[in-house]
Amino acid sequence: MDTYDVIIIGGGASALSAGLYSARYNMATLIIMEELGGETATAATIENYPGYKSIDGYDLITRMHEQVGALGVKMVTARAESVSRENHCFTVTAGGEEHRGKSLILAVGRERRKLGIPREDELRGRGVSYCATCDGPLFGEGIVGMVGGGDSAVKGAILLSQYVSEVFVIYRGEQLSSEPINLERLSRIPKVKILYKTQVKELLGDNELKGVVLDNPYNGNDRLELDGLFVEIGADPRDELARSLGVELDERNYIIVDNMMRTNVDGVFASGDVTNASGDLKQVITSAAQGVLAATSAYKDVIEHGHFCETHARGFVLPQV
Amino acid sequence: MDTYDVIIIGGGASALSAGLYSARYNMATLIIMEELGGETATAATIENYPGYKSIDGYDLITRMHEQVGALGVKMVTARAESVSRENHCFTVTAGGEEHRGKSLILAVGRERRKLGIPREDELRGRGVSYCATCDGPLFGEGIVGMVGGGDSAVKGAILLSQYVSEVFVIYRGEQLSSEPINLERLSRIPKVKILYKTQVKELLGDNELKGVVLDNPYNGNDRLELDGLFVEIGADPRDELARSLGVELDERNYIIVDNMMRTNVDGVFASGDVTNASGDLKQVITSAAQGVLAATSAYKDVIEHGHFCETHARGFVLPQV
Numbered sequence: 001m002d003t004y005d006v007i008i009i010g011g012g013a014s015a016l017s018a019g020l021y022s023a024r025y026n027m028a029t030l031i032i033m034e035e036l037g038g039e040t041a042t043a044a045t046i047e048n049y050p051g052y053k054s055i056d057g058y059d060l061i062t063r064m065h066e067q068v069g070a071l072g073v074k075m076v077t078a079r080a081e082s083v084s085r086e087n088h089c090f091t092v093t094a095g096g097e098e099h100r101g102k103s104l105i106l107a108v109g110r111e112r113r114k115l116g117i118p119r120e121d122e123l124r125g126r127g128v129s130y131c132a133t134c135d136g137p138l139f140g141e142g143i144v145g146m147v148g149g150g151d152s153a154v155k156g157a158i159l160l161s162q163y164v165s166e167v168f169v170i171y172r173g174e175q176l177s178s179e180p181i182n183l184e185r186l187s188r189i190p191k192v193k194i195l196y197k198t199q200v201k202e203l204l205g206d207n208e209l210k211g212v213v214l215d216n217p218y219n220g221n222d223r224l225e226l227d228g229l230f231v232e233i234g235a236d237p238r239d240e241l242a243r244s245l246g247v248e249l250d251e252r253n254y255i256i257v258d259n260m261m262r263t264n265v266d267g268v269f270a271s272g273d274v275t276n277a278s279g280d281l282k283q284v285i286t287s288a289a290q291g292v293l294a295a296t297s298a299y300k301d302v303i304e305h306g307h308f309c310e311t312h313a314r315g316f317v318l319p320q321v
Numbered sequence: 322m323d324t325y326d327v328i329i330i331g332g333g334a335s336a337l338s339a340g341l342y343s344a345r346y347n348m349a350t351l352i353i354m355e356e357l358g359g360e361t362a363t364a365a366t367i368e369n370y371p372g373y374k375s376i377d378g379y380d381l382i383t384r385m386h387e388q389v390g391a392l393g394v395k396m397v398t399a400r401a402e403s404v405s406r407e408n409h410c411f412t413v414t415a416g417g418e419e420h421r422g423k424s425l426i427l428a429v430g431r432e433r434r435k436l437g438i439p440r441e442d443e444l445r446g447r448g449v450s451y452c453a454t455c456d457g458p459l460f461g462e463g464i465v466g467m468v469g470g471g472d473s474a475v476k477g478a479i480l481l482s483q484y485v486s487e488v489f490v491i492y493r494g495e496q497l498s499s500e501p502i503n504l505e506r507l508s509r510i511p512k513v514k515i516l517y518k519t520q521v522k523e524l525l526g527d528n529e530l531k532g533v534v535l536d537n538p539y540n541g542n543d544r545l546e547l548d549g550l551f552v553e554i555g556a557d558p559r560d561e562l563a564r565s566l567g568v569e570l571d572e573r574n575y576i577i578v579d580n581m582m583r584t585n586v587d588g589v590f591a592s593g594d595v596t597n598a599s600g601d602l603k604q605v606i607t608s609a610a611q612g613v614l615a616a617t618s619a620y621k622d623v624i625e626h627g628h629f630c631e632t633h634a635r636g637f638v639l640p641q642v
Contacts, residue, residue, distance in 0.1 A: 017371040017606070024369055026501035048345055050338040050609040051381055052372065053388045060372055067374045180347035259580060260600060278610075279581060281617050285338070288371040289599075289610030296602050 003100045003309060004030040006298045007092050009080045009241065010107030012038015013284045014272025016064040017291030018105050018298075023071035025299040030101065031068070031075045032094045037061050038109050039273060040284050044133040044159045049284050057133065060284070080108075083241050088267050088308035102306040103298040106242055106255065106263075106270040107291060110235035110282075115147065119203045127209025132156035132230050141165045142227030145212060147200055153232035154178035154186050160230065161189045168224065169194040170214070200229070237274045250276050261294035267301055269294040324421045324630060325351045327619045328413050330401045330562065331428030333359015334605045335593025337385040338612030339426050339619075344392035346620040351422065352389070352396045353415045358382050359430050360594060361605050365454040365480045370605050378454065381605070401429075404562050409588050409629035423630040424619040427563055427576065427584075427591040428612060431556035431603075436468065440524050448530025453477035453551050462486045463548030466533060468521055474553035475499035475507050481551065482510045489545065490515045491535070521550070558595045571597050582615035588622055590615040 004027075008018050011033025022029040040046070043057035052060065069075070078095030083104065085091075090104045112130045114120055120128060129135040132146070136159055144164050146157045149171035155178070160167050169176070169186075174196050176183060186192055195218055202213035204223070211225040218224055239253045248256045248264040254276040261269045261277065271277065271290035278286045325348075329339045332354025343350040361367070364378035373381065390396070399416030404425065406412075411425045433451045435441055441449060450456040453467070457480055465485050467478045470492035476499070481488045490497070490507075495517050497504060507513055516539055523534035525544070532546040539545055560574045569577045569585040575597040582590045582598065592598065592611035599607045 013371065020369060020371055024500055024502045026505070048341060048613075049372065050334065050341055050385050050388065050613075051370065051376075053384070053391065055372075063374070064371050067371065070374065179345055181345045184347070259598060277580060278614055281581075281614065283610075283613060285606075285613050286610045289604075289607045292369075292371075292604060292606050293599055293602065 001098060001100050002028070003089070003102060004028045005101070005302045005306060006030075006103045006105060006295070007032065007090060007099055007101035008105040008107060009033075009083075009092065010038065010105075010109060010272065011036045012107065012109050012272060012287065013040045013061060013064060014038070014109075014287035014291035014294075015105070015107035016061070016068050017288040018107055018271060018295040019068040019073045019291075020064070020071065021292045021295035022298065023068065023073045025295065027299060027302060029073045030099055031073060032080045032092060032099065033075065033077055034079045035077065036065055038287075039282070040287075042131045042133050043284070044155065046284060057284075064288075080241060083245060085245055085265070085267070088305045090267065100309075102302050102309040103267045103269065105291075105294045105298055106247075106268065106274060107272045107294070108238040108241065109273040110237050112231070113234045113236060115200060115231055115233070117200065117203065123203055123205065123209050126207060127205065127227065128203065128229050128231070130231050132159050132232070135228070135230075136160050136163050139164050139228045143225065144168070144228040144230060145170050145200070145224065145226045146230045146232060147171070148232035148234075149173050149176045150232065150234065151178040151182060154182045156230055156232050157192055158182065158185055158189065161191055164228075165191065167192045168218075168226070170198050170200060171196055172199045173197070203229070235273070239274070242270065242274070259293075260297045261290055262297050267305065269297050269301075322419060322421050323349070324410070324423060325349045325395075326422070326623045326627060327351075327424045327426060327616070328353065328411060328420055328422035329426040329428060330354075330404075330413065331359065331426075331430060331593065332357045333428065333430050333593060333608065334361045334382065334385060335359070335430075335608035335612035335615075336426070336428035337382070337389050338609040339428055339592060339616040340389040340394045340612075341385070341392065342613045342616035343619065344389065344394045346616065348620060348623060350394045351420055352394060353401045353413060353420065354396065354398055355400045356398065357386055360603070361608075363452045363454050364605070365476060367605060378605075401562060404566060406566055406586070406588070409626045411588065421630075423623050423627040424588045424590065426612075426615045426619055427568075427589065427595060428593045428615070429559040429562065430594040431558050433552070434555045434557060436521060436552055436554070438521065438524065444524055444526065444530050447528060448526065448548065449524065449550050449552070451552050453480050453553070456549070456551075457481050457484050460485050460549045464546065465489070465549040465551060466491050466521070466545065466547045467551045467553060468492070469553035469555075470494050470497045471553065471555065472499040472503065475503045477551055477553050478513055479503065479506055479510065482512050485549075486512065488513045489539075489547070491519050491521060492517055493520045494518070524550070556594070560595070563591065563595070580614075581618045582611055583618050588626065590618050590622075
């Protein structure tokens with residue numbers, strides 16, 4: 001088994017940016033991704049990545065992917081199931097195979113939250129979706145709902161309004177919380193209606209979604225006919241791998257990193273949405289920069305401590321740390 | 322006099338990225354720049370900005386500039402000479418005019434270091450240059466020197482080798498310190514010679530540079546004939562404005578910021594090369610992300626405290642903080 005200088009887990013902007021710099025530091029680099037893209041790929045039109053006035057999220061991530069690929073970085077498409085650490089050596093199991101690295105960058109992002117109501121999984125892909133960019137065009141002239149009140153929900157509703165005949169934003173709160181430029185845009189679209197203080201209680205329809213039951217009636221009716229329902233109610237950090245390594249998390253389960261993306265565990269770095277690096281601001285540009293910082297810290301670490309892993313690989317027993 | 326929500330001082334990637342997000346937060350935004358570009362503009366070919374496999378530095382900064390301009394951000398080209406703070410109001414004097422803002426982002430970067438030897442200023446632009454990207458093509462088939470041993474010097478020498486017949490890297494140290502990918506590239510260029518443990522003592526030539534005197538002879542001769550001499554020996558943060566506001570600096574005079582680019586002074590934020598945000602790693606991508614974070618912090622601050630400045634503007638006397 002080869003020993004990589006750094007193993008990066010993740011397939012989004014942060015992982016790829018970490019890969020870009022790792023390769024430029026001449027480190028033997030492996031990226032393990034469940035799928036290419038991360039949040040960037042689902043972000044529809046991106047207008048706030050400095051240097052691109054307007055670019056499709058999937059297009060941007062594809063460019064990053066090509067940029068890293070051109071440097072000869074090895075990439076494996078598989079879910080990283082587990083990771084273990086022995087002194088300064090990490091073993092990552094992904095798709096049934098083991099990979100060994102001298103350092104580790106966790107750039108695994110977040111998992112989208114679900115509504116947590118009956119039949120949600122059953123109707124996923126049959127009217128229920130978690131990605132407006134991906135599935136919006138499927139609903140033709142239909143009527144769709146968007147559950148949520150944050151930036152992703154607002155941007156998603158704006159996007160959906162370009163495809164469908166009517167969009168209901170269904171939000172339990174009293175005030176949307178989004179970038180002002182997006183709130184203003186949303187308010188100018190007549191086909192968007194916002195239902196405040198409202199939650200979806202039930203999903204209607206047999207093989208495909210036909211509508212929802214609301215906990216707060218709209219126009220005197222608690223049933224709302226819909227062809228599609230999009231869910232953008234936040235996300236939770238994918239913290240399993242970090243936990244198994246003893247990496248410290250904050251009260252919301254984000255990996256705690258310092259300004260150079262170091263965690264409390266030697267040889268383990270983290271970047272992007274899974275971390276607390278930039279608080280609630282999770283952007284493509286911040287994730288990319290954090291990936292670059294994580295790679296830089298990993299590089300310094302491997303120069304300093306990487307030989308422990310080499311020794312280990314040759315069969316020596318290292319003293320326990 | 323109008324009161325801006327935020328005044329950004331600087332003309333590089335960090336200032337423009339701060340402007341981009343400030344505008345998207347619907348803040349009345351003014352950017353005061355001595356000139357457009359910052360370090361990015363002088364960086365020759367950039368291959369490590371995620372999303373662009375290869376782009377000329379000036380081209381990248383031009384795109385950022387257009388992106389911000391399209392959002393209606395006001396930009397003034399002038400040197401910001403002084404700044405004062407009264408409660409939560411800032412007055413910036415630039416080019417003889419006063420501008421008022423509710424918050425301030427310092428993204429003023431660093432000043433290139435000079436050799437500090439006689440006639441350096443006199444021969445600047447007559448053979449002595451601080452920007453290989455800008456002036457490299459002027460030296461045709463000539464012989465040039467590059468003083469320095471860091472990443473900028475190494476990248477500069479690689480670039481110069483594409484134009485000229487011979488490049489001498491003149492470095493006082495014993496080992497170049499640069500991104501490994503660049504060191505490797507440099508080592509493969511036969512027309513580049515590296516003179517270690519060597520410094521330039523004197524500049525030769527009357528109206529234009531003809532050569533230099535070295536403190537450590539090369540091939541038995543302490544005189545080296547050169548058509549051009551490039552200087553890449555580091556840079557110092559532009560700390561004057563920060564100092565005048567009582568902003569805390571580290572031991573190397575970089576502005577101390579937290580992970581959201583807040584300084585110790587209310588309403589004052591900083592980003593990019595002038596800060597300690599990412600340690601010694603000063604990259605386009607990290608500067609851009611820091612600008613975004615500074616704008617986000619300024620936005621929160623203006624929502625919370627900006628009204629103090631409004632009140633002040635209407636002539637009320639505010640209690641001293």
